[in-house]
Amino acid sequence: MxxxxxxxxxxxxxxxxxxxxxxxxxxxxxxxxxxxxxxxxxxxxxxxxxxxxxxxxxxxxxxxxxxxxxxxxxxxxxxxxxxxxxxxxxxxxxxxxxxxxxxxxxxxxxxxxxxxxxxxxxxxxxxxxxxxxxxxxxxxxxxxxxxxxxxxxxxxxxxxxxxxxxxxxxxxxxxxxxxxxxxxxxxxxxxRVPEPADDDARAVSVGGLQLEGVSLTDYLKGTREMPAGVDLVVWPEYAVPYDIRSDKRDWELVRKLCHERGLTLVFGSKVGLASDKDWRNIALTVDPSGVLGEHTKVHPVHFFNDGAPGKTTLPVPTAHGKIGTPICFDCDYEGVVRGMTAAGAELIVAPTMDAEKWTARQHDQHAELFRIRACENGRWLFVVATSGVSQIIDPNGHLHARLDALKQGPVHGMMKRETALTIYTxxxxxxxxxxxxxxxxxxxxxxxxxxxxxxxxxxxxxxxxxx
Structure with missing residues (x-):
């Protein structure tokens, strides 16, 4: 040259x-x-x-x-x-x-x-x-x-x-x-992996609410308006920005919702006060029987008061199989989703916060990382973000549902539990x-x-x- x-x-x-x-x-x-x-x-x-x-x-x-x-x-x-x-x-x-x-x-x-x-x-x-x-x-x-x-x-x-x-x-x-x-x-x-049929024993019907800056009442209402037969509902990161288990009234409202609809619910919450040094940003998994498990965010966002980092990457056993519940930034890095998958997670749901003021460009760029994690580990992955992008991703990284950035509303579809481990995992x-x-x-x-x-x-x- x-x-x-x-x-x-x-x-x-x-x-x-x-x-x-x-x-x-x-x-x-x-x-x-x-x-x-x-x-x-x-x-x-x-x-x-x-x-x-x-x-x-x-x-x-x-x-x-x-x-x-x-x-x-x-x-x-x-x-x-x-x-x-x-x-x-x-x-x-x-x-x-x-x-x-x-x-x-x-x-x-x-x-x-x-x-x-x-x-x-x-x-x-x-x-x-x-x-x-x-x-x-x-x-x-x-x-x-x-x-x-x-x-x-x-x-x-x-x-x-x-x-x-x-x-x-x-x-x-x-x-x-x-x-x-x-x-x-x-x-x-x-x-593109075919969407599972309703009668597939490993199929899970999922729904999520892409909402930002709303109250618990709005999440409860939006969930009740979802189609019948939804098995698993996901709310975004920080959907309930306090430890709901310490609020008897709100905790009973969530328990009642799960009992009425017979569903499993995963949502972003907190343990401890923001002023505490060791407060935690968690994904809480509940069903009609109560708390099934929680995951503490392993990768808090740089320069933000995002809680003390978690140390474990374990899935939560539910009626719909073992579910990995990484939170937002956890999916930017390769280790958390891989660790959950290696530990037995059959599908992944990720409560996420991408603030509206960060612009659609940030949301769209962030959305690409979730598709990579799904494909690396061969798992269906459901992302539910505050103002987008919410998406259902198949094990090859293809989209089966998407609610674009800066929109509000529900997103729902079908996922399938997978057990085989990829060479990458x-x-x-x-x-x-x-x-x-x-x-x-x-x-x-x-x-x-x-x-x-x-x-x-x-x-x-x-x-x-x-x-």
Missing amino acids: KHLSSFPARCTLSVISGAVFASAFPAIGWRWLVLPGLVGLLIALDGEKGTRARTIGFLHGMAVYASGLTWLMEIFGTMAVMLWAVLAGFSVLFAEFQSRAAIRGITGWKWAAFTALNWSALEFIRAELFPLKFPWMTAGLAVGPNSLLPWIGVYGVGLVVVLATAFLVARKWMGGTVALSVLAACVFLNP RVGWLTPWCVLGAAAVCWLALLFKKTRIGKDRDSAVPPNTDP
């Missing part, structure tokens, strides 16, 4: 490709733009090193997050700029190690493999290990539900995406074609850890071993050409 003629041209390409990368996610949502979004960055970095390479990486990262996460301004105001810069720091690290690899003379398929490891490991750290964990806008998430997810998960899919891109940039056409063909096949040949979740281990070895080698090529930038072999 011929080098770009000037550093400003490289910076411009970096910014443009960052915006293109962000366009792979809602609100635009043109998934395959993730590929040119990465290609532009790799071309801009070709042959660069040091401060110039890091600058290109930073500009790409800032373009991705500033154009893709505009809704952070609604939550944090101007502090959002600092958050974008922190996230862009991972693009800086990626650029730094790409530069070091080029200086070492790493080329061809070895360069492509290192590029995939470098990007995917840093993405995994940013999403799951970094204190400000941020699993949104990853390369694998852009692809959406696909049949690779039950094997290697979203971070493994991201590895394949970047590997395909790097092969193409390195002009390794066979490798790029194979990787892209696998990706395309896994997306387009990922079938069993062992495939280790994929990003293996990638991180391999990348760490490469990073250490680049940091501490002498370069094969001298310090002169012009003597570095471009990563797309064989030595």
Whole structure:
């Protein structure tokens, strides 16, 4: 590949490709733009090193997050700029190690493999290990539900995406074609699971209420208006923002509702006062007999008073099988739904809060993560959010019901209890850890071993050409 003629041209390409990368996610949502979004960055970095390479990486990262996460301004105001810069720091690290690899003379398929490891490991750290964990806008998430997810998960899919891109940039056409063909096949040949029939012994009729800023009376009324035969009802996170068991009147109203309709109810509630250090944000599961179980939110939202984190990921036994009840942010990360599924959860319901003021774009981006979790673990998943997006998702990640963002009302449909465990739930979740281990070895080698090529930038072999 011929080098770009000037550093400003490289910076411009970096910014443009960052915006293109962000366009792979809602609100635009043109998934395959993730590929040119990465290609532009790799071309801009070709042959660069040091401060110039890091600058290109930073500009790409800032373009991705500033154009893709505009809704952070609604939550944090101007502090959002600092958050974008922190996230862009991972693009800086990626650029730094790409530069070091080029200086070492790493080329061809070895360069492509290192590029995939470098990007995917840093993405995994940013999403799951970094204190400000941020699993949104990853390369694998852009692809959406696909049949690779039950094997290697979203971070493994991201590895394949970047590997395909790097092969193409390195002009390794066979490798790029194979990787892209696998990706395309896994997306387009990922079938929609048929909705279970009413007479299926493993079918569960579910209903939810997408409501924000209403009282317990509204939830009780909305539930009574649902069609007859609904087995399981879900209310959003914080639907009852106090410990209802300590309020005799309200607790009896909920018990009466469950008894009248013969249903199981899952809803967001609290244990303790917001002023207490150890208050908990919980999903409470009840039926006519009383409390069946509760789950404490494992991943409280950063910068919010969202309760003390829970420690367990166990399903709740009910008349409709074992139900996993992760809360909102729990589903942003891979471990909670996987842990519940491995512990026997046959279906998943997730009370969620996405505030109306956070905008529809935030809601739509968040909705994608639930589809990934359903597909990774092969479970029907029912999300009920305050102002959307509420959705019923099948084990392959396809939608069977959806109530869009910023709307209010009921959503209902059929789900099915599943017991088989995916490869991902069993062992495939280790994929990003293996990638991180391999990348760490490469990073250490680049940091501490002498370069094969001298310090002169012009003597570095471009990563797309064989030595």
